[in-house]
Amino acid sequence: MLLADGRHVPDLHLDASEVVRCRALADQVTAPVLGFVEGHTTVAIERTVLRLFGLHGAGPRGVPQVNLAVDELHRRGLLGRGAAWWLGYVMRQGARDPVAIVEAIASLPEHPAPLPAADDRALREALAREARAAVAELKGRVAGRNALKAELGTGPRPHKYLIVATGNIWDDVEQARAAAQAGADVIAVIRSTAQSLLDYVPHGATTEGFGGTYATQENFRIMREALDDESRRLKRYLHLTNYSSGLCMPEIAFAAAWERLDMLLNDAMYGILFRDINMKRTLCDQHFSRRICALADILVNTGEDNYITTADADEAAHTVIASQFVNESFAHRAGLPDRLLGLGHSFEIDPARPDTIARELAQALLVRHLFPDAPLKYMPPTKHKQGDIFFSHGYDLMADVVGWVSGQGIQLLGMMTEAMHNPSLADRYQALKGADYVYRAWRSMGSELQLKPGGMVESRAAATLHRARQLLEEVAADGLFAAIGKARFGDVARRETGGKGLDGVVARAPDYFNPLLDEMEAA
Amino acid sequence: MLLADGRHVPDLHLDASEVVRCRALADQVTAPVLGFVEGHTTVAIERTVLRLFGLHGAGPRGVPQVNLAVDELHRRGLLGRGAAWWLGYVMRQGARDPVAIVEAIASLPEHPAPLPAADDRALREALAREARAAVAELKGRVAGRNALKAELGTGPRPHKYLIVATGNIWDDVEQARAAAQAGADVIAVIRSTAQSLLDYVPHGATTEGFGGTYATQENFRIMREALDDESRRLKRYLHLTNYSSGLCMPEIAFAAAWERLDMLLNDAMYGILFRDINMKRTLCDQHFSRRICALADILVNTGEDNYITTADADEAAHTVIASQFVNESFAHRAGLPDRLLGLGHSFEIDPARPDTIARELAQALLVRHLFPDAPLKYMPPTKHKQGDIFFSHGYDLMADVVGWVSGQGIQLLGMMTEAMHNPSLADRYQALKGADYVYRAWRSMGSELQLKPGGMVESRAAATLHRARQLLEEVAADGLFAAIGKARFGDVARRETGGKGLDGVVARAPDYFNPLLDEMEAA
């Protein structure tokens, strides 16, 4: 198989009809969800819209203005019309600056007086115009980023993706620069533990996170600025990514878009399964956030790798594939092209078992063949990592081999101290040096090696695809909500009415107004 | 390709006529050398014969009795008749115990009186009988070893070969046991630096070596005893090996045979190239020592891996192959069957270069295909090892991968501290753990992977074979001595009359007598 970037990977002979069927099933799975999504909005979506109109600040005790405003609307049951509409409403009443707007919204009566139809039309037109201008500005920023990328060029594939997670944005910057100097192509700033459960986006530059650094717009800006500078110095464009999953998915996507991030962790189901966020909430938020990604040319990374840190990687291999089809379908529905689809998977089969390379290769090649135009994000081993860093390092290198030979687009480099602590500078350096050696040493092996027809790798891939199809049949029949209820993904069961954030889901009123969504749907 | 031990390795398509031609050329190269060997003996060979007859002790200042005796004979120009003959001679004069024999030899006049023909015949017959009895005893010991091996069984292929080299035999024992407990199949006790240049074998248990422990018969005995014990405890036969190359090749082989070693480093040319030992001397000694190995069922390991620690592994790949054909031919002429032929090669291409895996795999598979019934000894990287032990460990694991996929019989495990010091216990442990992981993870890949026909691996293998043939043509035309003079192997040039030990080479007289050789040639 010849990849778009010129690399070859060993051919896998798959049953094409099964692939077609999986895609059809995935579309069947996502269709009713989209129906639901199109009838609802969430507090996070509405906050995002207000951010587009410039409500960036934070009020007393750091509460973001958008939260103050949206919570007031929600309390009054007004959100179904869209926060933008109410923004227009209070602005017509004279509120101009953010503080005044928030105050005006907070002072709205339980049943605000309706607007005459002409005023309503004028309000919508004015805000649509403003939204169009803001979106144009956003697109200008993205174009600037793309120009820099074109000017400097990027490193060869796979892009080496390295994590920084000090908790302090300034230390993160220092480490990101160091990683870039050692060869990193993508810097991922990990978020503080459980930020995904905060129903607001913290404000400003932050220095105190646990196991990661808070995702804030200011932190994004600081890091992107440093990477722009470092990119110019190293004459190689450095990508930046962060996490959007969680209760603030669309807001974070918007901040990331504005600050010119290149990628985002953005999975349709991660929040549900791994953060116990209500499924309706997440499914609405993911759609809106992905529309933002499509608008801002942000590559989304999905989180199927997580399934096999909870479930057994060997037994659950097909759930990864099934979920990827679902994620792909959701992404297409949000307007994302394949080239922005960094579907996630990983090298996680217990290394105590025999023949793990055959099975990992089967999985990695299967994903590669199923999604030929997607860049793919390949994760290193994590769950079975050991405190024995020497073993752990060698184990990572095997993942590098499989990632390379199977032509992955983005490769997270494993950290030899994975079982202990967040990566240190030394760990990243060794990971880069090792991966570079592997890519160099195995350079032509992707085109050199062929698989025995009907051998262990091919049959394993075929069996996994087959089981993925069976699972998709079941999910299509039961519906996604029910399937998640039966722990069909990642061995985790969630109820439709359980989890966090359900109370932030609101049915759109017939006169729902969302000029940002209108802009994006028009694009 | 299906190996005798049940493993599969990827097929290489080679030009069979080229292989046939290489073997014919190698035989052409070794034939005249054998002619020379059959006309000569050496001080080392004669010392070996005396050892067979029980001259094991050492005189004042630790000089072995066999050296005292042989030196006396040599000084008098008597060696051409064979030391055994003179042993018989002085025994007829009444010398019985070793001390008396040595003294009697030392008291021989310049021109000892000749023996009447009948006495000469009786002398020869008596010694032949004694030799037969000693050889029978030796074979009994070897049979005992083989019975233990059959009883306990050995570990699966490849046998993991680990080095101990403390300089102190008691520390070596401790480390050998530890290595065995961690999974080693073969323990190699490395010799003290430059022991190969000593023209005698040190005596007794030793505790003071540099970079290794002296090879002495007592040290062999101590280690084999410890390994027998450990084998029984672990219920897995543990092999022992040491080095015979050098000025005492036949004597060490004899001691090893007696003490039931399983393998020996025994190369036809190593001493010449890497120790500057005279070529005539080494070529005579290797033949005799290999006959001993054939007699005692000792697997010989050749040293082609050394070539590419001196010469560039990429450019000199064909010299390894050519030398293996020569070593094979010499081995066959000494009566060694293929199953005792541990031809050496290694993973030594500079890891700073691209596509090293393709080239290493080409080489390893080429050797595997050329010598299908030989166990093959595969060496890990050494020359390009770094003080960065993390890199170094990963680099070793790649050698483990290639060794495994190409079906090697004996695999030396690389040490992550190779660039620093002799292996420590921790290094061996990590090497074993890493190799076990690799063998497990890649278990079926030898049968699973196929090579692109005419691809990089196949064409590299074909080109190397072709260049090996060209080199053999040249060596066959020039003669081995002249070829070595032109630095055709390992980038090292040696002159026919240079190097150490030439004065220990003696033309056999027409009445040359060597009952050990007679026994071995009759076998």
Add this chain to the structure above:
Amino acid sequence: MTARPPAAGTLVRPYGDRQDDGVLQLSFVLPVPAGERAREAAAEVARKLGLTQVLVASMEAAAERYTFFVVYGRTEVAVDLSTLQVAEVVTRKKGFDELNEFALREVGRRLVVLGACTGSDAHAVGIDAIMNMKGFAGDYGLERYPCFEAVNLGAQVENAALAREVVERGADAVLVSQVVTQRDVHRDNARRLVDELTRLGRRSQVILLLGGPRIDHKLALELGYDAGFGPGTRPSDVANYLVGEVLRRMGKELHG
């Protein structure tokens, strides 16, 4: 496991390739550019740690202003094994059936066992491995034991909520998992449950177990728990400990 304590004065030192050679391998980064001065600084760090025969085996520019080192050296440090405080959870075990039978007979009822990964920690795999039917490494989880009524509350469970559950369900034992340890978040969090239970006057009635990849028995005791379980723990270890401890508190013995 070391059954008998070692004889007094049994000194051990790191072993490279000879008894007591004291060989140690170090690696670290210094925030300086690579070069001879950096190399010397690395050697000096090792010397200041008391190492001799210091060999800077590797110096690599990990970034423009950071250098990675591998260093070998020898230490004089020795440890007297007999003086070490080793708190070890007893590991003599009964088989599955035997344990269940024994426990049901001797206790006379099923023991109520709650499990949770607490605070903001979302790592459920460890507690699941101990609690869930399926278990871990071929060893059944506590849910499968007839002698336990085992309830896994999952991850991100608030300490206050967990303490309430203990009271409501009359739990005999609580299994707390803590995986995230950055900035000692696990310590504060683990202590909080003890405080809550103490506040409710329940601490002494319940067996408290702490577990996780960076937990050991010693740390658990220090944080006010009854026992600690580290990486590689099997459900059967925990089951045996629980039954044994309940019997002990009843004045009986597991291994009579």
Add this chain to the structure above:
Amino acid sequence: MTARPPAAGTLVRPYGDRQDDGVLQLSFVLPVPAGERAREAAAEVARKLGLTQVLVASMEAAAERYTFFVVYGRTEVAVDLSTLQVAEVVTRKKGFDELNEFALREVGRRLVVLGACTGSDAHAVGIDAIMNMKGFAGDYGLERYPCFEAVNLGAQVENAALAREVVERGADAVLVSQVVTQRDVHRDNARRLVDELTRLGRRSQVILLLGGPRIDHKLALELGYDAGFGPGTRPSDVANYLVGEVLRRMGKELHG
């Protein structure tokens, strides 16, 4: 390479993921069976080295009576960069042609340079890399330089024989390689050549260079050599040093 010496009082400490956190990684073996006591002994070794926040990341039975550990910890140790004695061979270099021209012009003749790996050391690859035509890493060897008459005597060269060659050939410089260092065999061996040359009254007339993977400039000076060259040395480093040093001794300068 550090061009300017650092300001006084510039303290550096190991860097894990924050400035001055002092993070170090250790590994070692203890001659005890794996178990809780062994783990505690490993932690104690680290604590005795002055480490705090000690984490025994891995304990593995490397054999029945040996246990391998990976340990992380933090040290308080800091090094003042400005106080370090760094002996660095100057590395400003001229190109091949320029150097040859300059040397031939200023010295007025070819310099006689002998190379050898001495004593029982048979490792010729390093000295070959410096001396032979082919050179090393794309850098020509000294034999290729018109300004040198370079003779490589190979390996296992006796010190006495080498000293005689120096006299006979009127050598300007001798390059000694030492690779085997077990039990400090290289130190004794390197000193022996200095003794021989001193005995022959030749020491001061000849530039003595020592090189090898575990050699540095400092060690070479200590052993009585004029300069030392470590791993990764290129022939052109040596060529530049030699010409510079000869000129210096003539009262001239290489970089005027």
